[in-house]
Amino acid sequence: MSLSRTALGRYVPILDWGRRYDGRAAGADLMAAVIVTIMLIPQSLAYALLAGLPPQMGLYASILPLVAYALFGTSRALAVGPVAVVSLMTAAAVGGLGLQGPAEYALAAITLAFLSGLILLVMGLFRLGFLANFLSHPVIAGFIAASGLLIAASQLKHILGVEANGHSLLAMLGGVIGDLGQTNPITLAIGAGSAAFLFWVRKGLKPLLISVGLPPRLADSLAKAGPVGAVAVTTLLSWGFDLAGRGVAIVGEVPKGLPPLTLPSFDMALWGQLFASALLISIIGFVESVSVAQTLAAKKRQRIVPDQELVGLGASNVAAALSGGYPVTGGFARSVVNFDAGAETPAAGAFTAVGIAGAALFLTPLLFFLPKATLAATIIVAVLGLVDLGILKRTWNYHRADFTAVAATIALTLGFGVEIGVSAGVILSIALFLYKTSRPHIAEVGVVPGTQHFRNINRHEVWTHPAVVTLRLDENLYFANSRFIEDYLLERVARGGVRHVVLMCSAVNEIDLSALEALEEINRQLADESVTLHLSEVKGPVMDRLSHTHFLADLTGEVFLTQYMAQATLGPVEGCPHWRDGGRENVA
Incomplete structure (x- = not known):
């Protein structure tokens, strides 16, 4: 009985808080x-x-x-x-x-x-x-700001006591200005x-x-x-x-x-x-x-x-x-x-x-x-x-893609009405998200001296091994970015001198079927070049999904629990003469 009351209270919350009402x-x-x-x-x-x-x-x-x-x-x-x-x-x-x-x-x-x-x-x-x-927060903020301006403009005719119509800001203001004499x-x-x-x-x-x-x-x-x-x-x-x-x-x-x-x-x-x-x-x-x-x-x-x-x-x-x-x-x-x-x-x-x-x-x-x-x-x-046009300045300073979505939402809402404005904002937000994730950040990393931590070679002074390339993938792998990752990796290997490639997967929460097929193709092409492909720091749910495929059995290299274990096994950095000064400029 208590369980069913609890379950019912979840769907009819008054049965929960009502019992304690005083x-x-x-x-x-x-x-x-x-x-x-x-x-x-x-x-x-x-x-x-x-x-x-x-x-x-x-x-x-x-x-x-x-x-x-x-x-x-x-x-x-x-x-x-x-x-x-x-x-x-x-x-x-x-x-x-x-x-x-x-x-x-x-x-x-x-x-x-x-x-x-x-x-x-x-x-x-x-x-x-x-x-x-x-509906991203910047899009919502832009939509509400534009709607506030539209609503205020729509009420000017009642303030002035004139007849004016229109669904866009310019149409409303034009109608009001045209009837000012009345x-x-x-x-x-x-x-x-x-x-x-x-x-x-x-x-x-x-x-x-x-x-x-x-x-x-x-x-x-x-x-x-x-x-x-x-x-x-x-x-x-x-x-x-x-x-x-x-x-x-x-x-x-x-x-x-x-x-x-x-x-x-x-x-x-x-x-x-x-x-x-x-x-x-x-x-x-x-x-x-x-x-x-x-x-x-x-x-x-x-x-x-x-x-x-x-x-x-x-x-x-x-x-x-x-x-x-x-x-x-x-x-x-x-x-x-x-x-x-x-x-x-x-x-x-x-x-x-x-x-x-x-x-x-x-x-x-x-x-x-x-x-x-x-x-x-x-x-x-x-x-x-509700009108907060400061969202334009904040998004411009923080992220231009968000600014584009906000500016488009405001402009289209003011110009063509609320439905077109918010619809365009949603579509543009999704399109920008797909574009950003289709070109994910990929960092070549090395070990920070005296630690077991790996950082971007373009941001920090790190040890690397000339025959080992470690790429940290900072995005989930899915259909929209699988080709980009494949091209990036093969281009890096084509520079020569590489015997091992390690994909550091600490930021990867999902690998869909398209990305899996891309990894299989990468594995085959690297094998043809006598380069071994390895994975490190693969998360449990991702590993569970991979274990149901032939990919792990066909993988030419190993799956390492940590990137430090991979580096220690494939190309120990202790005493390595190849110091890489990542240079702090041009940080991606």
């Missing part, structure tokens, strides 16, 4: 939920606007998905819901379908959430979380004023509140509620001065009540159109969530289970699809607030869902006069914190 944890979770709820209400509305959806869908996406994650997620602090990048990707995915009317648009967004949930669930059940590793000054005052206030709140409100005597924690909580203050003040101004009658765009009627029960479309043609977008949203959302969750868990010496996180996020997206929402994931800023507010368990998310449900039931009539410019300012302030 009043202290509940109090901490409730406090965190209050703060996150206050933060999430304007964000949910704003991100739905960003996705091109009715504002209530943002609230709906912040109720049942949070409950689903509380049941199946493993992070104690991750706050799930609508986020800026996924909202932008939703707009790009659904906006390109040529749908007629908001009802079809909303159904496509619901279907996108359902597809994303299914993909995440399948990945979790089959433990495919490693697939997210194909700017509504009242809308601009509200949008710019809200943005200025929110920027100040981020940096200046907390110190001000502390200076007047408020406790730091309370001051921090009030500062986090800044967007709610902007919403309340501008809504009152809009209502009191009838700003809608003066051309200020307002949210309008937001249906009152709990999320409706909805079903996705089961039109396979629509699924086919949305699948690629759903896959990208799933992977991007998973990478963002896991990065945040791991960072926060490490601060409390906790751990998350990435494959179970896939299940938790998958269940959250399916829940969104069944309750009138759109794709969700774990948000960075929201999760940090949840963590800082003292959340102890995923129950904080469930309590937040109750708060959002209360807002959907009782507060939505108050949002009728809310200016869209205020929501746009909320989005701009939130996403500009």
